[in-house]
Structures are given as structure tokens and as C-alpha cells.
Amino acid sequence: MFDADFGTLVNSLPTGVVVTESNMKIVFINDFAKTHVFEFSLGEKIENLKDFKFFDSDLLSFNMSGCMQNIIRKKKRTFQKTLIIKTANNKEKLVFFSVRRYDEVKSTELYLCVFSDISNEMNCILHSPVAYTKESLLLHEKIIGKDPIIRDIYRKVTLAADSDINVLIQGESGTGKELVADAIHELSDRKHAPLIKINCAAYPESLLESELFGYVKGAFTGAIHDKPGKFELAHGGTIFLDEIGEISLSLQVKLLRVIQEKTIERIGSVKTSRVNMRIVAATNRDLRYLITQNQFREDLFYRLNVFNIMVPPLRQRKLDIPLLANFFIEKFNDSTAKNIKGINRDALKLLMHYRWPGNIRELQNAIEHAFVLVQNNIIEREDLPLEITEQSLKEMHFKHNQDIDNEFSTDKLPYLKRRNRLNITKKQLFEILEQHNFNQTQTAKYLGMSRVGLWKKMKKFQL
Ligand SMILES: Nc1ncnc2c1ncn2[C@@H]1O[C@H](COP(=O)(O)OP(=O)(O)OP(=O)(O)O)[C@@H](O)[C@H]1O
Ligand SMILES: [Mg+2]
Known part of the structure; x- marks a missing residue:
């Protein structure tokens, strides 16, 4: 497996490749892993992966030998995780780590570990010089996706988390709106206070009001003791108002007041309490359309929609x-x-x-x-x-077969005629760039176009 050809081939890759035994003793390491991932000089020797520190998304130390043991125990072959590593220069890097177990080679168990450095990619997304922190890890692990649209969602989630403004998340059912709301809270300064969720479609109007505002004993039949509402429970934290498009017009007025005055009164009480919470609302309905139908208040819409995140289908x-x-x-x-x-x-x-x-x-x-x-x-x-x-x-x-091939397969691209090459879509180009680890020279070669030509295309697509 590790003959000269293997070495030459793997050394030409712009990705870190390391082969270890189960005790993590390094059997092979390619140049890229040595110089770019772990930041050693080419002549230096790296003996064991144990010599490095790895951290996972809780910023807890990640136990690499434990990971290998786990693979054996669970009889798995592969394992992937986004990790932070400390390099020889004591720098932190965000890497996508992927390991595959081989047990066929010479009766010893060998592990092929691939380390892809995604620090720069995350830096671009988050516009932050120290982006490979807990934040980027969390997003990368929880909200799965490589599509440029998802990268834009990552960016928006971090922007929203950094501020304290109200956020409206829109998108069809099942697209991940709640996941986005969770991430905003988790990444915000409010993360140590509660995230209170309420599905506005799940209650009839009067019950929803008492859930949101709470009540005092005797406020209505059945109110046998005082009960705080969700707004109060969310004090210091975030309230997630799911299915906001379903609330009645009269409750909309009350919600507007809460947003404007930042105070609430429990049902049956005259006492006003201040509440400090961030509102994140979500809906799968088209609120602008509901406004035209007089089913949703325009003023409330603007109060909620200070920052909008549209989650794609x-x-x-x-x-x-x-x-x-x-x-x-x-x-x-x-x-x-x-x-x-x-x-x-x-x-x-x-x-x-x-x-x-x-x-x-x-x-x-x-x-x-x-x-x-x-x-x-x-x-x-x-x-x-x-x-x-x-x-x-x-x-x-x-669908015509040709259509399908153009949309989903890039296999045929090197053989595409010039006309088709020029008609390449943003999605296709992004995918090919990704396949070549964003190396423009290799991508241009693959597509049979000049580097300048590729650069112009990327500029056109704002890639
Ligand atoms: N990008 C993603 N990566 C991994 N899991 C996801 C992603 N997006 C959604 N999911 C999963 O899909 C399911 C639906 O997501 P979620 O509940 O957040 O959707 P929603 O938009 O709130 O749906 P609804 O409008 O029906 O309430 C959840 O189990 C969630 O964990
Ligand atoms: Mg939901």
C-alpha cells in the first residue's frame, strides 16, 4: 500500500493524509499534512498523532485513541468529525477529519486519516479573523450542508447571534427553521439563559394567551394558582415563537405591545413586569401575503422581521x-x-x-x-x-435525460463542448472547484479553460 507510487500520488494532494496504527503511531504522512495541517517543516519527523491536541465542538479535548477504539468496538469502518487542532506553531485550525479503517494490510490494523483544512473557508463565511472557534464548529456539525445557500445561512446565523435584534425565520415545513433558531440562541450571549419555545399553532387563542403571558390565581375558572408565562420564563434569554403566522389578530396586538414596551402583565393582574428577551419567530406561511389578506398586522411584521433568514427548500x-x-x-x-x-x-x-x-x-x-x-x-x-x-x-x-445529467453529474464535464463549458452553472462550477479543493489551476485544467477564463467565471458567479 505504501510504495513509492503511493507516496508520490498522495504527496501531490492538497489535503492532509496520514496513515496510523491503532496506537496512532504514524506509518505514513504526506507533505501537505506535515507542512500545512500540522505546520512542521518538511525535514522534521512526526512520530505519533498523540503528540497533537484535538478539540471537538464543546472545546473539550478530543480523544483520538478513544475514537479509534470506538471505531473498532462499533465495528465501524469510517468516522467523520469537524475538529480544532493545535499546530506546531500553537495556532488553532479548523479541520474536517475523516478516518477509515483498513484491516486487510499485513494483519495489522491501519487507519487512513484525512485532514481537510476548512479554517479559511469558515473565515470567508463568517468574516471574522478567528472564525475557527466553537461557533463555526457548532454550525458545521449541526446544520449540515455544503451548498452555497447554506453557507449564507451560517453567515446570517452568526450575524444574528452577534446582535440582539428580533429575527424572523421563514421557510417551508421541515427545512430546519427550528435548528436555525437553536443555533442563534446557542451562539448568542444569551446562551446561558433559557431558550423558551412555543408553537403558536398548537393552542386555541385563549390558551395561547395564557401560555404566553401567564396568569394569577382566580383570573379565570381553573386558575387555581399563579403561573408565569413563556415571556417571563424567557427573561434574559430567547423566546422562539414557532408558526407565528397562526396567531389571531387580537393576540398580534398584544404581542406588538410586548415588543414595543418590553413589559407584560399576567392575565388577571395589574402588575406590570419588565421582560428582557430576544424574539426569534418562524413561519412557513407567506406573511406578506397574509398582510394583504388582513390576517397579519403589517406593523408587527416589521417589528419581527428586523433580520430575516430564509431557509431554502x-x-x-x-x-x-x-x-x-x-x-x-x-x-x-x-x-x-x-x-x-x-x-x-x-x-x-x-x-x-x-x-x-x-x-x-x-x-x-x-x-x-x-x-x-x-x-x-x-x-x-x-x-x-x-x-x-x-x-x-x-x-x-x-425530464429529458440530458437535462438530468447536466444538473446533477459533473462526470461528463471534461468532455463537454466549448459551448456547454461556457454555459456551466454556478452550482456545477462550485462543485468542480470543491472537488479540486478550490485549487484554481487544477479546476481550470479539468474544465479545459484558461485560469483567467475560470477567474472571470468565478467573478461572474461571485464565487
Ligand atoms: N441542515 C440540516 N442538517 C441536519 N439536520 C437537519 C437540517 N435541517 C433540518 N434538519 C432536521 O430535519 C428535521 C426538521 O427540522 P426543523 O424541525 O428544524 O424544521 P422546521 O423548518 O422547523 O419544520 P416545521 O416548519 O415543520 O416546524 C429535524 O429533525 C432537524 O434536526
Ligand atoms: Mg419547526
Whole structure:
């Protein structure tokens, strides 16, 4: 495995590659890992991965040998995690760490570790000089996605978290709005105070009012003791008003008052209390349309929509489907006794062509469904819910094959005619850049265009 050819090949990669034994003694390390990831000089020797400090998203020390042991114990082959490492120059770097176990080689167990440095990428997203901190790790691990739209969401979440303004999160059902709200709270200075959530669609009007404002004993029949409302409970922290589009006009007036005066009165009480909370609201309805229908107050809309985050539907970020599918496979592998290795091409193709009206939640459910049916440790077409298979096949039938190839596959790009090369989409270009670790020379070569030509294209797409 480690002959001269292997060395030459792996040394040409712009990614850190390290092969270790199970005690983490280094058997092979490529030049990039040595000089760029761990920041040693080429001549220096690195003996063992144990000599380095790694941290995970809680900024706790990450136990690399524990990780290897865990892989063996769980009979897993692969493991991925975003980590912070301390380099030889005592610098912190954000890396995407991925390890694969080989046990075929000479009866010893070997681990192929890949370290991709994502510090710069995160710096660009977050516009912050020290971005590879807990914040970026948390976002990267919780809100999965590589699509440029998701990077924009990361940026907005950090901006929102840094300020104290009200945020309105909009997006279809199952797109991850609640995840975004969680992240805003977690990354904000309010993280040590509570995040109180309330689903406004889950209560009839009068009950919602008493949930939000609380009441005093005797305020109405059944009010046998004082009860604080969600606004009071969120004091110092954040209140997440989910499904805000569903609240009645009279409650909208009351909510507006809370926002303007930052005070509340419990039902049945004349005592006014000050509340200090940040409001994050979410809805899957088009509030501007509701305003035109006189179902939502315009003044309240502007008070909530100080900062807007629009979470895209899954069908607009199809490139993230394989990534999310694997994320859920890992998640269910951990929570069940199964060890599913992945999803086959045929099934993935179906997932890619489906329109996902229920978005990421529906994808998660589809993978969970497949876990029940799967036979051979690889998810196949038959394991997916029938309605997804049927709908997806219909979609494929309507679409011309060539269209499909252009949209989802970059395999054919090197052979594309000049005309098509010029018509390359932003998505395709981003994907090819990513495949080449954002190395412009290699990407230009791959596409058969000049570096200047590539640079112009990237500029045009604002990449
Ligand atoms: N980017 C993502 N990465 C990983 N998991 C995600 C992502 N987005 C959503 N999910 C998962 O999908 C499910 C639905 O997400 P969430 O509840 O945040 O959606 P929502 O927009 O609030 O939906 P609804 O409008 O129906 O309330 C959750 O289990 C969540 O963990
Ligand atoms: Mg929700």
C-alpha cells in the first residue's frame, strides 16, 4: 500500500493524509499534512498523532485513541468529525477529519486519516479573523450542508447571534427553521439563559394567551394558582415563537405591545413586569401575503422581521442530499444496532429526483423507513418509501435525460463542448472547484479553460 507510487500520488494532494496504527503511531504522512495541517517543516519527523491536541465542538479535548477504539468496538469502518487542532506553531485550525479503517494490510490494523483544512473557508463565511472557534464548529456539525445557500445561512446565523435584534425565520415545513433558531440562541450571549419555545399553532387563542403571558390565581375558572408565562420564563434569554403566522389578530396586538414596551402583565393582574428577551419567530406561511389578506398586522411584521433568514427548500439545494442522507445513516447507525454502509447509486438517483415537499424532515423519515427494510447493509431502491419512488420515477420520466445529467453529474464535464463549458452553472462550477479543493489551476485544467477564463467565471458567479 505504501510504495513509492503511493507516496508520490498522495504527496501531490492538497489535503492532509496520514496513515496510523491503532496506537496512532504514524506509518505514513504526506507533505501537505506535515507542512500545512500540522505546520512542521518538511525535514522534521512526526512520530505519533498523540503528540497533537484535538478539540471537538464543546472545546473539550478530543480523544483520538478513544475514537479509534470506538471505531473498532462499533465495528465501524469510517468516522467523520469537524475538529480544532493545535499546530506546531500553537495556532488553532479548523479541520474536517475523516478516518477509515483498513484491516486487510499485513494483519495489522491501519487507519487512513484525512485532514481537510476548512479554517479559511469558515473565515470567508463568517468574516471574522478567528472564525475557527466553537461557533463555526457548532454550525458545521449541526446544520449540515455544503451548498452555497447554506453557507449564507451560517453567515446570517452568526450575524444574528452577534446582535440582539428580533429575527424572523421563514421557510417551508421541515427545512430546519427550528435548528436555525437553536443555533442563534446557542451562539448568542444569551446562551446561558433559557431558550423558551412555543408553537403558536398548537393552542386555541385563549390558551395561547395564557401560555404566553401567564396568569394569577382566580383570573379565570381553573386558575387555581399563579403561573408565569413563556415571556417571563424567557427573561434574559430567547423566546422562539414557532408558526407565528397562526396567531389571531387580537393576540398580534398584544404581542406588538410586548415588543414595543418590553413589559407584560399576567392575565388577571395589574402588575406590570419588565421582560428582557430576544424574539426569534418562524413561519412557513407567506406573511406578506397574509398582510394583504388582513390576517397579519403589517406593523408587527416589521417589528419581527428586523433580520430575516430564509431557509431554502431541499429541492433548491439538491447537492446536499447525499451529504444529508449519509448524515442520517450515521445517526441511525448510532441509535440502532445496525451498521448500514451507505446508499446505492440507484436509490440515491431517486432521492435526487424527488421534489421533497416535506424537505429535510421527509428525507430523515425516508432513511429511517429504509433502515427497517434494508437487507444487505446498503440502502437500495426497494427500501425507500413507495410514494417517493413513484413520484421520483415520474419526475425522471418527464425530464429529458440530458437535462438530468447536466444538473446533477459533473462526470461528463471534461468532455463537454466549448459551448456547454461556457454555459456551466454556478452550482456545477462550485462543485468542480470543491472537488479540486478550490485549487484554481487544477479546476481550470479539468474544465479545459484558461485560469483567467475560470477567474472571470468565478467573478461572474461571485464565487
Ligand atoms: N441542515 C440540516 N442538517 C441536519 N439536520 C437537519 C437540517 N435541517 C433540518 N434538519 C432536521 O430535519 C428535521 C426538521 O427540522 P426543523 O424541525 O428544524 O424544521 P422546521 O423548518 O422547523 O419544520 P416545521 O416548519 O415543520 O416546524 C429535524 O429533525 C432537524 O434536526
Ligand atoms: Mg419547526
